[in-house]
Amino acid sequence: MTVTIYDVAREAGVSMATVSRVVNNNPNVKPQTRKKVYEAIERLGYRPNAVARGLASKRTTTVGVVIPDISNAIIAEVARGIEDIANMYHYNIILCNADMRKEKEIRVINTLLEKQVDGLLFMGGLVTEDHIQAFRTSNVPVVLCATSDVEQSVPSVDIDHQLAAYDAVQALITRGHKKIALISGVLEDLTHYYQRYLGYRKALEEAGIPFREDYVRIGNGRYESGLEVMNYFMELEDRPTAILAANDEMAIGAIHTVLDHGLSVPDDISIIGIDNVRMASMVRPRLSTVAQPMYDIGAVSMRLLTKLMKKEHVEEERVILPHELIIRDSIAEA
Template identity: 75%
Template sequence: MTVTIYDVAREAGVSMATVSRVVNNNPNVKPATRKKVYEAIERLGYRPNAVARGLASKKTTTVGVVIPDISNAIFAEVARGIEDIANMYHYNIILCNADKKKDKEIRVINTLLEKQVDGLLFMGGAVTEDHLVAFRTANVPIVLCATSDENDQIPSVDINHEEAAYDAVMKLISQGHRRIAMISGTLQDPANGFARFQGYKRALEQAGITYDDTLVRIGNYRYESGVEAMKYFIELPERPTAVFSATDEMAIGAIHCIQDSGLTVPGDFSVISVDNSRMASMVRPQLTAVAQPMYDIGAVSMRLLTKLMKKENVEQSKVLLPHEIVVRQSVGGVQA
């Protein structure tokens, strides 16, 4: 039979109110009494009923996290940052994978809200009007993590994706490259797709390089789409000398395609990306990449959410964290 708080109180010889204070870490309990209650809890194998406690306090100490692709190492790093700060503030997290599908994202958001989470962290692609409708019906704080909405209606933590792409392409230009291709994410994705594409175009324009849409291929962030895009670039009558990829995974696909074609990196093609996941240092040659502070994005997002849940003062609801280029071996100068 299920052990109840009444059983613990009887075993310890105290009131149920005292057991409740011990379980909830109330400091107003004598050390000897606290020890007696803990010993009774251990003997009986008592586990507090989180649902009942939530109903009583109207708090579940649970945060819902919507993640777009649980198999992607980048999002795993964000989730680690979220969990570490959640543990620090005694929150549990429910992690839900949405497969980068809008309908599933909306369904998961509503499911988490039905479970009475105290707050919600949303990692996804485009924040559409349908997402905003779901967010508006929530009576708990919401923070966008590694993304943002177009009008900054929802608190968010991210990097400046356009600036990150701009810096990556300017790195190639500084090495003498003029014919620079891009493997982009979908342009419907405001951050990893459209913003990085805009940064690519801005760098070309600033350097006086005419934009050429034959040098842009749209990928789906996966390794295979990087391979397919690179096959296309290799077969062009006038090949690019460098490739900027919106993500590491597509960049690694491009590197392997180059090598499988009997060509070299950076001898025949320089390659640079944005992300700086663990894979960037595993590929050979190691990948030069713009580093997103993914752990910090998760940690800062969770800290912002704790402030909102506790109704603390929030000075800045839109946070942009810094990025940096990590130089490795995949970028070289133009061959004479």
């Protein structure tokens, strides 16, 4: 049978209020009494009922985290940042995978809110009006992690994706490249891939390089689409000399396609990605990329959420963290 707080009180010879104070680390308990209660707890194997405590205090010290794809290499770093700060502030984490499907994301958001979480971190891609409506029905704070909404109406922590792509293309332009192609993700993702597309176009425009429709192709963010799109570029009569891939996974696919055609990266074609996943430094040639501070994005998101949950003063609800251009072996002079 389940051991209750009443059983512990009877075993220790104290009141239930005293047991409650001990369990909740209230300092107003004599050391001798505290020792008796802990001994009773150990003998009976008592575990406090978190649900009951949450109902009484209206706080569950639990945060719900919605992640887009548990197999994504960069999610683990973000989640570690979230967890480290959550532990520091004594919050538990419920991590839910939404498989990059909008209907599942909405369902998971509502399920977590029904679980009476104290706050919600949403780590996804496109934030639609349906997402915003789900957030609005919440009576707990919500922070967007590694994404943002178009209207910037929800607190968020991210990088400047347009500037990240701009810097990547600039690295190619300064090495003399003028035939620069883009392997993009879906442009309907207005806060990530579309912004990277805009950064690509802006860099070309500022350098006086004409934009070419045939130098832009859409992938799905996966390695296989990097292979496929790069095959298309390899067949062009006027082949590009450099490629920006909107993420590292597609960039690695592009590298392998070039090598499969018997050509060299970077001697024949330079390739640069965005994200700086671990595999970027393991592939040969090592991939040049733009690093997102994924751990910091997770940590800062969780810290922002703790401030909102505790109703502390927040100076800025939209946080943009710096990215870093990392030059390795996959780009060279044109």
